[in-house]
Amino acid sequence: MACRGDRCFSSCGFLLLLWCFEVWNFACAVRSETSEMVSIVVPDDSTGQRDGKGYRRLQGCPHCMPGKDVEITIMYADASGSLKVHKVNSKDLSASWMWKNNNDEIPVNPMGGLWKEGSFKPQLSESREKDQPSADQHQQAHSISSEKLKRLELRQKRKQKRTAELIQLSKDAELRMKIATVDHSLHFNNTLRRHYSIWRRDHRNHDRDSTLKLMKDQIIMAKVYASIARSMKNLDLFGYLMNRIKENQNAIREANSDAELQKGALEYVEAMARVLSFAKEHLYDCSLVARKLRAMAQSLEETIIAQQKKNQFLMQFTTTKIIPTPLHCLPLQLTTDYFQQDHTSKELADKAKLEDPSLYHYAIFSDNVLATAVVVNSTILHVKEPGKHIFHIVTDRMNFAAMKMWFIAHPPLDATVHVENFDEFKWINSSYCPVLHQIKSENLKQYYFRADHPSTLSAGDENLKYKNPKYLSMLNHLRFYMPEIFPKLDKILFLDDDVIVQKDLTPLWSIDMKGMVNGAVETCKGSFHQFNGYLNFSDPVIADNFDPKGCGWAFGMNILDLKEWKKRDITGIYHYWQNLNKDRNLWKLGTLPAGLVSFYGLTYALDRSWHVLGLGYNPQISPSDIEKAAVIHYNGNYKPWLDLAMTKYRHHWTKYVNLDNPYLRVCNIVL
Numbered sequence: 001m002a003c004r005g006d007r008c009f010s011s012c013g014f015l016l017l018l019w020c021f022e023v024w025n026f027a028c029a030v031r032s033e034t035s036e037m038v039s040i041v042v043p044d045d046s047t048g049q050r051d052g053k054g055y056r057r058l059q060g061c062p063h064c065m066p067g068k069d070v071e072i073t074i075m076y077a078d079a080s081g082s083l084k085v086h087k088v089n090s091k092d093l094s095a096s097w098m099w100k101n102n103n104d105e106i107p108v109n110p111m112g113g114l115w116k117e118g119s120f121k122p123q124l125s126e127s128r129e130k131d132q133p134s135a136d137q138h139q140q141a142h143s144i145s146s147e148k149l150k151r152l153e154l155r156q157k158r159k160q161k162r163t164a165e166l167i168q169l170s171k172d173a174e175l176r177m178k179i180a181t182v183d184h185s186l187h188f189n190n191t192l193r194r195h196y197s198i199w200r201r202d203h204r205n206h207d208r209d210s211t212l213k214l215m216k217d218q219i220i221m222a223k224v225y226a227s228i229a230r231s232m233k234n235l236d237l238f239g240y241l242m243n244r245i246k247e248n249q250n251a252i253r254e255a256n257s258d259a260e261l262q263k264g265a266l267e268y269v270e271a272m273a274r275v276l277s278f279a280k281e282h283l284y285d286c287s288l289v290a291r292k293l294r295a296m297a298q299s300l301e302e303t304i305i306a307q308q309k310k311n312q313f314l315m316q317f318t319t320t321k322i323i324p325t326p327l328h329c330l331p332l333q334l335t336t337d338y339f340q341q342d343h344t345s346k347e348l349a350d351k352a353k354l355e356d357p358s359l360y361h362y363a364i365f366s367d368n369v370l371a372t373a374v375v376v377n378s379t380i381l382h383v384k385e386p387g388k389h390i391f392h393i394v395t396d397r398m399n400f401a402a403m404k405m406w407f408i409a410h411p412p413l414d415a416t417v418h419v420e421n422f423d424e425f426k427w428i429n430s431s432y433c434p435v436l437h438q439i440k441s442e443n444l445k446q447y448y449f450r451a452d453h454p455s456t457l458s459a460g461d462e463n464l465k466y467k468n469p470k471y472l473s474m475l476n477h478l479r480f481y482m483p484e485i486f487p488k489l490d491k492i493l494f495l496d497d498d499v500i501v502q503k504d505l506t507p508l509w510s511i512d513m514k515g516m517v518n519g520a521v522e523t524c525k526g527s528f529h530q531f532n533g534y535l536n537f538s539d540p541v542i543a544d545n546f547d548p549k550g551c552g553w554a555f556g557m558n559i560l561d562l563k564e565w566k567k568r569d570i571t572g573i574y575h576y577w578q579n580l581n582k583d584r585n586l587w588k589l590g591t592l593p594a595g596l597v598s599f600y601g602l603t604y605a606l607d608r609s610w611h612v613l614g615l616g617y618n619p620q621i622s623p624s625d626i627e628k629a630a631v632i633h634y635n636g637n638y639k640p641w642l643d644l645a646m647t648k649y650r651h652h653w654t655k656y657v658n659l660d661n662p663y664l665r666v667c668n669i670v671l
Contacts, residue, residue, distance in 0.1 A: 211258045211265060215248050218272045222248075224292045225279040237279060244272050327641060329667035331369050331402035338405035346408060353390055353416050355488035360389045360509060363482065365422075365475045366497035367399045369406050370641060370669070374656045379501040380412045381656075387414040392486065394478060397423045409663075420485075422474065427484055434578040435477045443583070476591050479555070480574045480598065483566050490563050495631075496556040498616065498639055500652055503630040508559045508610070516604035517568055518595075519559035521611040524551040534593040536586055546600060553603055555592055557611040557631040564602075574598040615640075615649040626652065641671065 071089050169177075222245050229238040248269075251262045258265075338344070353359060362379065366372045372393055380386050391412075395403045400421040407417045422428065430437040478485065479494060486492055491509055495501075513519050523529040531537075532548035565571075577597045580586060587593035612629035614621050616636025626632055632652060638644045640653035654671045658664070 209257045211269065212252065212255055212261060215252055215261075215265065215269060215272075218269065218276060219245055219248050220293075220296070221276055222272065222279075223296070224289055225276065225283050227292055228283045228285075228288060229279070232283070234283070237282070241275060241279065244268075244275050248272055324642065326667045326669040327368075327370065330663060330669065331399055333663055333666055334369065334402035334405040334409075338401040338408075343405060343408055350416055354392070354418055356390075357488065357490040360506060361486070361489055361492045362389070362391045363394070363479075363486070363492050363494045364391060364497060365394045365478045367395050367473075367475060368497050368641075369399065369402050370657070371497040371639075372403065373406055373410065374653060375495055375497055375499060375501065376407075376412050376415070376417065378656045379495075379505065380415050382501060382504045383506060384504065386412070387416075390416045391418065392492075393417060393419045394422050394475070394485065395419065396473075396475065397421055406663075410661075422478060425485070428474065428481075433474075433477070433481075434575055434582070436474060438578075438582055439474070441582075477594075479591065480571055480594070482560055483562050483571065486562065490561070492560050492562060494555075494558045494560060496633065496635070498634040499556055500632050500634075500656065501630065502632065502652075505630060508606075511559065511604075511606075513559070513561055513564075513604040515564060517561050517564045517570055517602040518553075518599040519561075519604045519606050520553040520555070521557070521606050521608055521613075522551045522553045523613065531596060534587060534596055539585055541580060542586055546597065550596075550600070551605075552592075552596060553605070554611060554613050554633070554635075555595055556613065556633045556635060559606075568602060570598055570602070615646070615652075619646060619648070621649075 071087060222241050226238050226241040226245070229235075229241060251265045251268050253262070255261050360383075364372055364375055372395075376391050376393075379391075380389065383389055393403060393407075400419065404419045407419065411417070428436065430440060482492060482494075493505060493508060508519070511519060529552040530548065531546055531550040531552065534552060535542045535546060535548075537543045537546075537548050574594060577586070578594060581594075586597075609628050610630045611633060612621065612625050612631070613633040613635050615626075615632055616634040616638045618636070626649075632649075634640050634645075634649070634653065638646050640650050645653075650671070657671060659669070659671065
């Protein structure tokens with residue numbers, strides 16, 4: 001790298017060295033034996049090119065005569081900007097160079113002699129002579145149109161402009177360029193391997209599993225012929241086929257590409273091919289083979305369906321029926337302290353604030369103490385005036401003491417927390433709440449719990465995912481009774497217990513909802529999450545009242561206008577549709593379908609950045625979407641407090657959990 005003063009010209013110097021013989025118009029002078037100086041210019045189209053005869057050309061030397069030595073003096077600017085002089089004799093140039101006289105357009109050979117049309121023919125082998133194009137073809141290929149000449153001139157100007165820019169680069173600009181280059185090299189993705197060149201697409205092997213697929217196909221056909229051979233009492237061929245099948249299966253094992261196959265796999269392929277050829281000659285019957293393949297496909301389909309049902313059953317068993325021991329310990333420890341320390345008469349909230357419509361009110365319905373604490377903590381950390389934020393937490397009788405004890409021991413700054421037990425709501429009874437009546441019905445018990453085998457999977461049951469105990473919890477349906485629970489409030493923000501708040505939610509209360517009741521983020525993308533995915537449009541009651549292409553929305557972060565709620569009688573609409581669905585013909589269980597029909601035409605679409613869903617089931621969520629979201633939602637089975645949680649999303653939740661908390665340490669909660 002050459003430096004001059006405080007400037008380094010490493011970048012431009014490298015370019016100039018590459019172009020030193022190409023950019024001859026910097027300064028050229030030719031001195032003959034009589035010391036006469038002449039100029040020589042390399043034309044733009046000579047860069048790496050030759051004329052029709054295969055010779056390089058130099059133009060602008062009218063005094064160059066054949067048979068005379070010409071001393072060429074080249075002047076150019078080096079990397080530091082200094083002028084340099086370099087001399088070369090024409091006799092030292094290779095025979096492929098020639099000068100073209102601008103006056104008479106006669107090619108001049110620097111070694112002596114004129115190149116005339118037809119005066120010279122390279123000595124080529126016979127085979128190469130046949131491949132040489134004609135002179136007319138050479139002239140046609142070498143001809144330059146005016147458009148091409150303009151492009152060449154523009155390209156040359158751009159090169160010169162770029163060179164000037166590089167020369168005039170400041171020290172800071174060059175340093176930034178170097179840093180950017182180093183950073184780019186550090187982050188270069190070199191994960192693509194096993195190719196001749198990662199830059200050449202034609203060297204990539206697009207059939208990395210062609211041999212593996214062939215072996216699997218051979219195994220299928222071998223099983224077909226083995227079945228036929230056994231039915232025809234050809235036991236020798238049956239045994240031979242079964243041996244080949246075992247060999248190929250052992251060679252494949254858990255391979256996903258040809259590179260993972262065991263050594264000698266091709267030998268197994270050839271051996272199997274010979275056996276299949278022999279079996280085809282002796283056993284092939286088109287209709288019989290077709291029946292065998294059809295039977296195998298049907299059997300495989302039934303196996304896959306049964307396996308899917310088992311997976312769903314085990315997933316539900318893990319996520320909902322079994323409480324991890326540490327999470328089971330936490331409410332027990334809190335409940336014990338609540339009664340031992342005699343907090344039964346202690347109130348957490350200022351009752352005046354609980355009914356003040358000018359404040360910001362949140363509703364959380366949950367039986368999970370740790371999850372509820374995380375929602376409250378994450379919300380409070382992002383608000384400007386915590387004292388104006390009121391959290392209304394409703395839980396069941398079993399977790400009421402634990403929930404109260406947690407917030408007695410961990411009050412959230414200046415915010416107000418009010419914990420209630422929904423079993424104390426006298427208006428919740430089976431005569432008023434249709435869903436409560438349905439939950440207690442024998443019909444629903446039979447749907448959930450088979451009398452003979454309550455723990456087994458029934459054949460043909462295609463709705464196993466709806467047999468989740470959470471659908472039997474009244475906590476899920478309390479969201480349809482907001483005016484009954486909060487009669488003095490005008491607006492309330494509903495939050496699920498599996499969300500994280502990342503920004504201040506206060507602006508939601510000032511959104512003009514255009515007379516709508518429910519403010520929610522729409523979830524439909526294309527044909528996904530439309531009404532026809534939740535409701536049974538084969539039933540005329542649904543088909544006559546709703547649009548199958550209506551866009552679904554999300555429960556979990558909803559701003560609810562309780563004044564409009566009362567005016568529209570949303571609870572009455574919910575009761576109407578819930579009664580019609582007592583036999584589960586309109587939709588299966590769950591609160592989202594009931595919400596879609598109850599708030600139909602009364603939902604205001606919020607910007608998607610307010611609520612991002614899917615962190616409990618979708619591994620493809622964009623990190624930028626998560627970062628921009630005000631609320632992220634772990635809806636799905638992979639909750640962040642379970643061992644099943646997706647590692648890539650879990651840290652968003654765990655950063656709001658203080659693992660040094662005495663209760664968490666006693667219960668050995670490690671996340």
